[in-house]
Amino acid sequence: MIFLIFKKYAYVICLSAAFIGGAAFADGPRLMHKGPIAIDLLGKLEWMRCSIGQFWEEETCKGDxxxxxxxxxxxxxxxxxxxxxxxxxxPTRDELESLVSENDRPPMIKEKTFPMTPPEAYWTSEPNFFNARNHWVVNFYTGYSYGRVFPNQPQYVRLVRNRKKIRF
Incomplete structure (x- = not known):
């Protein structure tokens, strides 16, 4: 009887740890930032913290x-x-989707890392596989991506680059 109760609680603890661990990992220290650049440690990328048109000043993005x-x-x-x-x-669709964060309200991006991000759609580099006339965007209002945007429809832009190894 005691073993059964222990087993029941152990199962609950393990199940809880799985969910808590997953959430902690998703919101964990994946991104580091200093100045105008954010470093994605898992994706081996460097992101501009400001959208195109903005500039970095006094620890935030300014401008339109x-x-x-x-x-x-x-x-x-x-x-x-x-x-x-x-x-x-x-960025590719996967790269830009990796910035989506489950906030209580838009924008659906880590605002501390990417301040002053408009809660709207951002371009990706990927055309829609099923309709090459359209491109994928990631919408930081909803946190979802859409593949139905025509190339001549203006969208916001956040640039990324591959992180290069620094040799000492």
Whole structure:
């Protein structure tokens, strides 16, 4: 009888730990930030903390983010090539979806890491597999992604680059 009760509580504890551990991991220290760059430790990426059109000042993003058509993005991204190590690009759908956070209210992104993010759609680099005329966006109002946006519809942009190993 005691073993059965112990087993029952052990099961509850293990089940609770599985859920709590998963949630803690999802909201855990995946992202580090310092200045205008956020580092994704799991994805091996570096993110601009501000949306295109904003600038980093006094530990936050200031200015008005710009909505761009998909054809405008490469030209704007090229302007950042001279900064630091360059390599800035549009994120893939999976990369951008990794920034979605389950907040109580929009925007559905970690606001401490990505301050002043508009709760709207952001471009990804991926066309819709089923309809190549459309592209995928991640909407930080809902936290969902959609593959029905035409390239000429202006959306917000957050750039990312692959993290390079630093050798000492």
């Amino acid at each position: 983010p710009l909505k761009l058509t998909l054809s405008q993005v490469p030209e704007v991204a090229a302007r950042f090539e001279g900064l630091d190590r360059g390599g800035w690009r549009l």
